[in-house]
Amino acid sequence: MDRFTRITAILLMVSPVCLSQNGKWSEAAEACISNHNDWQGTASSLDHCKRYCEAQTSFRCLSVDFNGETCMNSRHNHYSVQPSGDFNQPCGVQTTYQYAERLDIDYGWTIPVSGCIKNYNDKDIREVDDMNDCHKRCEDEAEFVCLSVDYKSELKKCFLSRHNRASIRSLGEYTQPCYSEGWQYSEKTDTEFYWSDAVPGCIRLNNAVHDAQISSLSDCQDRCLSETDFTCLSIEHKDSLCNLHRYNRDTIRPTSDYTQPCYTPDWTYSERVKFGSWTDDLDACIRSHNMNTLEVPDLEACRLMCAQTEGCCSFDYRDSDHQCLLSAYNRATVTPSTDYTEPCYISGYRYSERVDKFCRHLD
Incomplete structure (x- = not known):
């Protein structure tokens, strides 16, 4: 379950999803969003109101309010609306309003x-x-x-x-x-992807696209993102030349075809890195076994640092001092197993681990 679906289920206190005409919707709740209506019309039922929302083309409709006749469509849901007090459950004195939000599309932006x-x-x-x-x-x-x-x-x-x-x-x-x-x-x-650090390196041959007159590394990265004929996973840039690859250093075969530094001078290499899939954040931690200790702004920044660190499989984060502990272990691989404690033996830590990669002790 992703964080948006999870938050929806918790705050609206509803069952996971129910099907409307096309999309997936939360169960109806006595709630509403104030001051953020992008469209208003008349509907015969809540399902009718939802269908209006799904048919909107001038904005991405994420939620509806319905009072038996009036249908409100909004580009916001309870997660994105600012200020947060504009989402009311129940809907103030107007308790006749029913609220539902789409669960099959996320709010496209983090809260400011x-x-x-x-x-x-x-x-x-x-x-x-x-x-x-x-x-x-x-x-x-x-x-x-x-x-x-x-x-x-x-x-x-x-x-x-x-x-x-x-x-x-x-x-x-x-x-x-x-x-x-x-x-x-x-x-x-x-x-879904971010770019790895640029390093002096390259993949030998295997260029899916060889473009000239691309002046910078960042423009070469943008060219990779815009590619539609194949999934571009990595780039090389030199002067005004840009090579696009359907491979990266992990998928190229033989692996020796990736060379760092490049076997030909002055090429710079960067690849798209998938952020990964993670467990829920748990009141837990791994005792010791830290490969790195960092100070970061929040838990999500700690998760990002683990995603970007080679060999990192899990992290512990504490809000009080912004301490981020990265580990090559997870709860299944740490030895002894008692070094994973739930709840954490030190209060305040939260734990999460990657579930989309095989993690093991690296020694």
């Missing part, structure tokens, strides 16, 4: 937080109405693949970036709260 990316702004847009408008500018950007935004309401200014917290180098370039007061940060949640 006081944060920002430093020095990696690819476009500066003025006179932007609000964070939603800033999101839309990012979604509509055609010159590069936009992954995140910084927005300051006081200035009505929106910065678009091809980076997010996972891809920025170093992590110190993402600050939470922002080093400059008043900025809010939000990133797309539907990005």
